Structure formats: structure tokens, C-alpha cells
Amino acid sequence: MIRFESVSKTYPRSRRPALHRVNLDVERGEFVFLVGASGSGKSTLLRLVLREDVATRGHVYVAGRDVARLSSWKVPHLRRQMGVVFQDFRLLPSKTVFENVAFALQVIGKSRHHIAQVVPETLELVGLAGKERRLPHELSGGEQQRVAVARAFVNRPAILLADEPTGNLDPATSEGIMKLLERINRTGTTIVMATHDHGLVDASKKRVVELEGGLVVRDEVAGGYGLAPVTGMVSAQVPVVPPAQQGVAW
Numbered sequence: 001m002i003r004f005e006s007v008s009k010t011y012p013r014s015r016r017p018a019l020h021r022v023n024l025d026v027e028r029g030e031f032v033f034l035v036g037a038s039g040s041g042k043s044t045l046l047r048l049v050l051r052e053d054v055a056t057r058g059h060v061y062v063a064g065r066d067v068a069r070l071s072s073w074k075v076p077h078l079r080r081q082m083g084v085v086f087q088d089f090r091l092l093p094s095k096t097v098f099e100n101v102a103f104a105l106q107v108i109g110k111s112r113h114h115i116a117q118v119v120p121e122t123l124e125l126v127g128l129a130g131k132e133r134r135l136p137h138e139l140s141g142g143e144q145q146r147v148a149v150a151r152a153f154v155n156r157p158a159i160l161l162a163d164e165p166t167g168n169l170d171p172a173t174s175e176g177i178m179k180l181l182e183r184i185n186r187t188g189t190t191i192v193m194a195t196h197d198h199g200l201v202d203a204s205k206k207r208v209v210e211l212e213g214g215l216v217v218r219d220e221v222a223g224g225y226g227l228a229p230v231t232g233m234v235s236a237q238v239p240v241v242p243p244a245q246q247g248v249a250w
């Protein structure tokens with residue numbers, strides 16, 4: 001569903017690459033955590049999937065298409081297959097819960113009839129039935145993030161990208177958002193979630209891809225936030241060459 005082939009990204013006026021020769025394959029329906037220190041390249045990786053930016057080297061494929069080769073008029077079509085959730089919710093402050101979610105469908109030309117049917121269904125799914133007429137400032141942080149998830153999912157995208165979706169939430173509320181994302185994942189939507197949330201990653205036992213200075217330094221099938229201590233037991237961890245041995249020339 002998402003494939004990175006030796007992808008490097010160096011921003012203009014930057015000497016160090018934000019991503020360096022990243023190889024990554026995310027299958028349809030997978031749930032992948034993207035972890036790593038601040039500045040390790042997580043958001044850059046997500047931006048390349050969304051084609052908000054293009055790789056300096058290598059290829060990014062989404063659903064089999066090389067995103068850099070898409071003509072500009074096809075980019076909106078690519079993005080329609082993806083939903084995005086951010087740490088800061090990014091809701092429209094003067095629109096109600098219903099209108100915020102409906103807006104995502106209006107801009108892609110869906111009919112009023114379709115919107116009237118699908119928006120309430122989605123709000124029900126995220127646990128916001130009855131709050132359709134509220135404005136964002138009348139909701140808790142967790143509820144605002146649920147609206148953002150509803151907006152990202154209302155068009156039933158193949159892929160949902162989440163950039164620190166629980167970064168502004170307390171642990172219990174974060175757990176609720178995580179359960180919601182897992183529920184969405186069970187419908188078949190592929191999820192890639194960048195996070196600093198140790199607790200969620202450790203509790204979930206999902207695939208963990210760790211970035212360090214733009215390099216993938218760990219890709220673990222059912223990992224934790226940090227590398228598991230070696231106990232002598234067989235580990236599901238994929239061996240990864242440490243950055244120092246990869247011949248990296250910045």
C-alpha cells in the first residue's frame with residue numbers, strides 16, 4: 001500500500017538529510033507506529049506519502065503509483081484516498097461538529113443526500129452522536145480529536161496518517177483515541193501513526209518503525225517504544241544495521 005524505495009529527502013538550505021535511504025513497505029490493512037526523537041524525520045516521511053513534498057532521491061509509491069510522477073491534477077485524487085489527523089486537531093472553529101466533518105465531503109463534491117447519511121454514521125462510530133451542533137470550543141480535547149478522526153475517515157480512505165494524534169491529550173483520553181484508530185484499522189484502513197507516546201506503543205504490540213537522524217534503525221513486528229532488552233528469548237525484531245555501519249555520508 002505504501003512503499004519507500006531508498007528514499008532520501010534533503011530540505012533546501014539544509015546540509016543534513018531529513019530522511020536517508022529509507023526503505024519501507026506497509027501492506028494494506030497494517031497498523032504501523034513511527035517512533036523516534038524529535039527531528040528524526042517522522043513528519044517528513046508522512047509528508048512524502050501525502051505528496052505534500054517530494055523525495056530528493058528514491059521513490060515513494062502509494063497504492064502502486066509513484067507519487068512524484070503524478071501530474072498535479074491527479075494529486076487531489078491521491079489525497080482523497082488518505083485521511084490525516086494532526087496533534088492540534090485543525091478543526092474549523094466557526095463550524096459545528098457536523099459541518100467540520102461534512103466539509104471534507106463537500107469539497108470533493110459529494111451530494112447533500114450522501115452527506116446527510118454518512119456524517120451521522122461516522123459521528124456515531126467515533127462516539128460523538130448527540131454532539132453534532134457543538135462548536136469545537138465547546139468540546140474537550142479528546143472530543144475535538146474524535147471530530148478530526150471522523151473528518152479523516154468520513155470518506156473511508158484506504159490510508160489514515162496520524163501525526164502525534166495523542167500529543168495534546170491525557171493518557172486515558174489517548175487510550176480512547178487509540179482504540180478508535182484500532183477500530184478504524186479493523187475496517188481495513190491502513191494506519192501509519194507517528195507518536196512519542198511510549199505507553200500506547202508498549203501496550204499495543206504493533207509494528208514499530210524507528211527513525212534516528214533520518215535513518216530507519218528498527219523495524220519490529222510487535223515492538224515497544226524502545227528496543228526490548230535482550231533476554232535470550234527469540235525476538236521478532238528485524239535485524240537492522242546500526243547507522244554507523246551503513247556508510248552514511250551526510
Ligand SMILES: Nc1ncnc2c1ncn2[C@@H]1O[C@H](COP(=O)(O)OP(=O)(O)OP(=O)(O)O)[C@@H](O)[C@H]1O
Nearest residue numbers: 011012014018036037038039040041042043044045
Ligand atoms: N520545511 C523544512 N525545511 C527545512 N528543514 C526541515 C523542514 N521540515 C523539517 N525539517 C528538518 O528535517 C528534520 C526532520 O524533521 P521532521 O519534522 O520530519 O521530524 P519529526 O521526527 O517529525 O520531529 P517531531 O517529532 O518533533 O515532530 C529536522 O532536522 C527538521 O529540522
